[in-house]
Amino acid sequence: MIQSVPEAPAPRPLPAARSSLAVTISGKCPPSTVARAKQAARGWRIPFIERKPKAPLTPLFEAFADALLVFGVDELVLWDRAGSLRFSPGMARLRIKRLDAGIEDDLLVRLARFESGASVLDCTLGLGADALVAARAVGPKGRVVGLEKSLALYALSSIGLEAHQVGSRSCRIEVLHRDAGDFLAEARPGTFDYILFDPMFERPRRSSPSFETMRRFADHAPLTATMLRDAARVAQRAVLVKGSRYSHTLRRLGLAAEPSSRSASVVWAKLVGQASSSVCPEPTCPARPPDATTRPAPPRPEE
Numbered sequence: 001m002i003q004s005v006p007e008a009p010a011p012r013p014l015p016a017a018r019s020s021l022a023v024t025i026s027g028k029c030p031p032s033t034v035a036r037a038k039q040a041a042r043g044w045r046i047p048f049i050e051r052k053p054k055a056p057l058t059p060l061f062e063a064f065a066d067a068l069l070v071f072g073v074d075e076l077v078l079w080d081r082a083g084s085l086r087f088s089p090g091m092a093r094l095r096i097k098r099l100d101a102g103i104e105d106d107l108l109v110r111l112a113r114f115e116s117g118a119s120v121l122d123c124t125l126g127l128g129a130d131a132l133v134a135a136r137a138v139g140p141k142g143r144v145v146g147l148e149k150s151l152a153l154y155a156l157s158s159i160g161l162e163a164h165q166v167g168s169r170s171c172r173i174e175v176l177h178r179d180a181g182d183f184l185a186e187a188r189p190g191t192f193d194y195i196l197f198d199p200m201f202e203r204p205r206r207s208s209p210s211f212e213t214m215r216r217f218a219d220h221a222p223l224t225a226t227m228l229r230d231a232a233r234v235a236q237r238a239v240l241v242k243g244s245r246y247s248h249t250l251r252r253l254g255l256a257a258e259p260s261s262r263s264a265s266v267v268w269a270k271l272v273g274q275a276s277s278s279v280c281p282e283p284t285c286p287a288r289p290p291d292a293t294t295r296p297a298p299p300r301p302e303e
């Protein structure tokens with residue numbers, strides 16, 4: 001005889017777990033914005049938090065999340081308790097204006113010598129300023145893919161770049177939430193013409209409050225020799241690495257900064273990609289990128 005098993009009591013709903021990042025809406029939003037915010041939260045696999053009109057954010061930080069992506073009617077703002085960050089093309093606007101005017105003094109563009117129609121992989125997209133300049137340099141027939149490891153910054157730049165008017169002389173930027181190291185390890189040789197790296201500087205320069213917010217959300221892992229070696233395999237033409245004049249990041253990777261104005265605090269180094277000629281003067285442009293067997297330059301006493 002089969003005895004009936006008493007029904008288990010319905011489980012009590014668990015209190016919502018605290019999350020490092022969540023989505024909500026700005027004070028007053030139409031239903032279409034609420035729907036968009038909910039859909040984005042699902043896509044990013046983070047919670048959506050209901051917010052009453054005009055309710056302050058502080059209780060949401062206390063109860064639910066360390067940081068919030070706040071959807072408004074036509075913008076997305078990243079907030080934590082210390083400040084906020086919006087997508088903005090920033091200096092890219094001015095750099096592109098100068099390119100449009102035929103002024104070719106942009107350090108990255110001068111060094112890379114981007115060809116029209118070429119493909120570019122930006123391994124450290126951030127808010128996309130360098131990627132926007134590259135998109136203008138390769139033009140509407142080119143291709144620019146940007147990788148961003150931080151989910152908060154990926155969210156800001158993917159939504160921001162989608163809404164950004166690039167104009168008829170640029171291509172659009174495809175944004176992926178990926179770790180550049182993993183992406184490069186899996187990529188086929190010669191997939192992109194140019195590869196860019198702009199890792200976070202070890203010693204931050206004085207910066208604006210919004211840049212401070214960006215620093216709190218950015219991934220600070222240093223660029224490694226393995227990533228550089230993979231990038232040289234994946235790049236047909238060149239790998240470009242940004243560094244600070246006042247740090248030893250480039251030298252530690254066996255790279256030397258290309259000559260630039262003495263007043264410039266930012267410098268770039270260039271490696272030739274695999275498909276390029278192997279004849280290239282050392283040390284600024286080694287035919288082989290540094291790898292585990294290449295001894296890095298010895299650190300200076302102050303390091």
Ligand SMILES: C[S@@+](CC[C@H](N)C(=O)[O-])C[C@H]1O[C@@H](n2cnc3c(N)ncnc32)[C@H](O)[C@@H]1O
Pocket residue numbers: 123124125126127128129130131147148149150153178179180181198199200201217218219220221
């Ligand atoms: C200095 S910012 C880049 C700024 C960008 N070049 C621009 O013009 O706006 C560096 C960015 O790279 C991201 N990042 C660092 N390591 C990464 C990795 N391994 N994969 C993808 N993104 C990474 C950081 O989260 C940060 O947003």
